[in-house]
Amino acid sequence: xxxxxxxxxxxxxxxxxxxxxxxxxxxxxxxxxxxxxxxxxxxxxxxxxxxxxxxxxxxxxxxxxxxxxxxxxxxxxxxxxxxxxxxxxxxxxxxxxxxxxxxxxxxxxxxxxx
Amino acid sequence: xxxxxxxxxxxxxxxxxxxxxxxxxxxxxxxxxxxxxxxxxxxxxxxxxxxxxxxxxxxxxxxxxxxxxxxxxxxxxxxxxxxxxxxxxxxxxxxxxxxxxxxxxxxxxxxxxxx
Numbered sequence: 001x002x003x004x005x006x007x008x009x010x011x012x013x014x015x016x017x018x019x020x021x022x023x024x025x026x027x028x029x030x031x032x033x034x035x036x037x038x039x040x041x042x043x044x045x046x047x048x049x050x051x052x053x054x055x056x057x058x059x060x061x062x063x064x065x066x067x068x069x070x071x072x073x074x075x076x077x078x079x080x081x082x083x084x085x086x087x088x089x090x091x092x093x094x095x096x097x098x099x100x101x102x103x104x105x106x107x108x109x110x111x112x113x114x
Numbered sequence: 115x116x117x118x119x120x121x122x123x124x125x126x127x128x129x130x131x132x133x134x135x136x137x138x139x140x141x142x143x144x145x146x147x148x149x150x151x152x153x154x155x156x157x158x159x160x161x162x163x164x165x166x167x168x169x170x171x172x173x174x175x176x177x178x179x180x181x182x183x184x185x186x187x188x189x190x191x192x193x194x195x196x197x198x199x200x201x202x203x204x205x206x207x208x209x210x211x212x213x214x215x216x217x218x219x220x221x222x223x224x225x226x227x228x229x
Contacts, residue, residue, distance in 0.1 A: 104149075
């Protein structure tokens with residue numbers, strides 16, 4: 001079984017600043033994928049970024065980057081140059097190779113203030 | 115917009131009733147997964163359908179059942195509703211290729227309230 005831990009309390013971030021969201025995971029699988037999703041108040045889960053366990057380089061997608069430290073089992077999301085529209089819940093999730101069944105953490109609340 | 119749609123958007127039911135939620139897949143996606151998200155929690159995997167067959171199930175009782183149709187749209191049925199079934203129900207679709215690099219695309223969800 002996989003376990004995702006997101007324990008940061010809600011965060012207030014100044015517009016245009018960077019924010020780091022912590023995610024640690026526990027799994028016995030050797031091959032797995034890590035994902036970050038954004039969930040605005042509307043409820044829809046929006047895919048942000050993906051990291052494979054065997055990828056040597058950290059993933060980046062526009063303003064999103066993933067700080068992947070495999071030995072520490074952490075996959076922190078960095079959002080650069082925060083925008084007001086970044087205010088949302090952010091979920092870290094993982095799936096072992098082959099079954100595509102996502103296991104999610106409890107999420108991090110981010111509020112961007114002008 | 116992902117192209118995944120869900121209906122209805124909101125629903126209110128009473129304990130003991132039955133409910134059917136619907137999900138239409140993004141074009142080209144033959145796999146649908148359903149998730150339950152209780153208030154303040156992350157989504158929990160309910161089950162997955164691939165080419166009209168159940169392809170894995172999470173820790174949910176049999177009163178949670180599903181269907182997938184030839185056009186890959188899907189239904190989630192919940193019988194004998196309980197108060198704890200109140201949640202946001204999300205469906206997610208992907209192409210079903212057997213590799214873990216599949217990204218799942220979610221619909222907007224159905225908010226179910228059981229009174």
